[in-house]
Amino acid sequence: MWTESTRNRVIVIVLAFAATVKLSHSLYRYKLRRSKARSGTMSLAPPSENDAESLRRSRILSSKLYFDVPSSKVPLIYSSSYDIAFLGIEKLHPFDSAKWGRICRFLSMDDVLNKNCIVEPKQASKEDLLVVHTEAYLKSLKSSSDVAMIFEVPPVALFPNCLVQQKVLGPFRNQVGGTILAAKLAKERGWAINVGGGFHHCCGGKGGGFCAYADISLCIHFAFVRLNISRVMIIDLDAHQGNGHETDFANDSRVYILDIYNPGIYPFDYEARRYIDQKVEVASGTTTAEYLRKLDEALEVAAHNFEPELIVYNAGTDILDGDPLGRLKISPDGITHRDEKVFKFARERNIPIVMLTSGGYMKSSARVIADSITNLSNKSLIDTGRNRTST
Numbered sequence: 001m002w003t004e005s006t007r008n009r010v011i012v013i014v015l016a017f018a019a020t021v022k023l024s025h026s027l028y029r030y031k032l033r034r035s036k037a038r039s040g041t042m043s044l045a046p047p048s049e050n051d052a053e054s055l056r057r058s059r060i061l062s063s064k065l066y067f068d069v070p071s072s073k074v075p076l077i078y079s080s081s082y083d084i085a086f087l088g089i090e091k092l093h094p095f096d097s098a099k100w101g102r103i104c105r106f107l108s109m110d111d112v113l114n115k116n117c118i119v120e121p122k123q124a125s126k127e128d129l130l131v132v133h134t135e136a137y138l139k140s141l142k143s144s145s146d147v148a149m150i151f152e153v154p155p156v157a158l159f160p161n162c163l164v165q166q167k168v169l170g171p172f173r174n175q176v177g178g179t180i181l182a183a184k185l186a187k188e189r190g191w192a193i194n195v196g197g198g199f200h201h202c203c204g205g206k207g208g209g210f211c212a213y214a215d216i217s218l219c220i221h222f223a224f225v226r227l228n229i230s231r232v233m234i235i236d237l238d239a240h241q242g243n244g245h246e247t248d249f250a251n252d253s254r255v256y257i258l259d260i261y262n263p264g265i266y267p268f269d270y271e272a273r274r275y276i277d278q279k280v281e282v283a284s285g286t287t288t289a290e291y292l293r294k295l296d297e298a299l300e301v302a303a304h305n306f307e308p309e310l311i312v313y314n315a316g317t318d319i320l321d322g323d324p325l326g327r328l329k330i331s332p333d334g335i336t337h338r339d340e341k342v343f344k345f346a347r348e349r350n351i352p353i354v355m356l357t358s359g360g361y362m363k364s365s366a367r368v369i370a371d372s373i374t375n376l377s378n379k380s381l382i383d384t385g386r387n388r389t390s391t
């Protein structure tokens with residue numbers, strides 16, 4: 001029977017239960033706030049230098065970008081996925097986005113290279129890119145407008161980022177894989193050419209100048225860990241200053257940078273110029289003879305200053321006479337002589353060399369690069385395995 005006394009006891013029990021639930025919720029929220037505060041404090045605290053290096057090393061060691069290449073293959077790296085075709089929008093930039101494939105077709109047509117002997121790289125993953133790049137920078141590439149600014153093609157901003165990732169950034173991640181693998185092949189064979197790469201305007205935290213990923217910096221960090229190399233020389237002979245790798249290796253005594261560039265053109269990065277070990281400026285209008293003379297002098301100084309275990313050669317062809325962005329007046333034969341000089345420099349000192357094709361904004365660049373590689377083969381500075389068949 002429901003008495004007044006029973007009713008009062010039920011009310012007390014209900015109120016007590018409600019109070020207990022409220023208290024429990026309050027305690028839960030308090031603990032959650034403390035947990036978030038602690039985690040927030042921890043995330044705000046930057047990782048120590050040792051922690052960062054340990055994480056970088058772990059990423060490099062777990063990467064799949066280094067793999068064994070059969071001896072039947074030539075250390076010339078290319079994939080059809082290098083070339084960019086994006087509804088014709090790629091033609092809005094002066095860069096020849098099919099240059100890399102055209103180089104290989106010329107070499108094949110000229111019987112310099114069996115296309116079946118070309119090495120195809122793997123695409124760099126996010127974990128691979130984080131070896132050098134920041135999370136924030138990689139996240140920024142999920143904005144099509146940010147990618148459009150890096151590649152200097154405004155209409156790219158109008159497309160869904162999933163398309164931009166596939167059609168624009170994907171090919172560049174493949175080239176990054178090629179540059180990284182090239183160091184391994186160079187150490188094993190004495191030389192390697194990535195028919196692509198050389199994105200020397202990009203550093204760990206910023207892209208620009210048609211360069212979205214810092215493949216040169218990534219290549220070198222992989223070499224430090226996987227190849228037990230401790231001294232690397234960058235010879236950057238693109239017409240533009242290589243401000244990306246200069247920023248990444250600022251005050252790093254393991255890396256020596258020789259940069260021959262036109263100071264009157266992009267990127268005007270005066271801060272990064274402070275980190276160039278050997279700076280050679282060539283003004284607009286510099287001719288072939290003067291350029292090659294300065295290169296000879298620079299290589300002699302570099303040999304005296306530094307003894308590298310690996311050379312990364314950024315062989316841009318935007319120094320060609322008529323290039324709309326480089327503004328220099330170097331002949332096609334001048335490019336051939338330039339590349340020959342650099343490869344002889346490496347061969348005479350028994351230093352493995354990686355060559356990257358980098359910039360070049362005329363349709364003729366592909367033919368010039370192919371002719372230069374042919375010359376290197378003819379001079380026995382590289383072995384393209386003309387009579388070799390793949391297995």
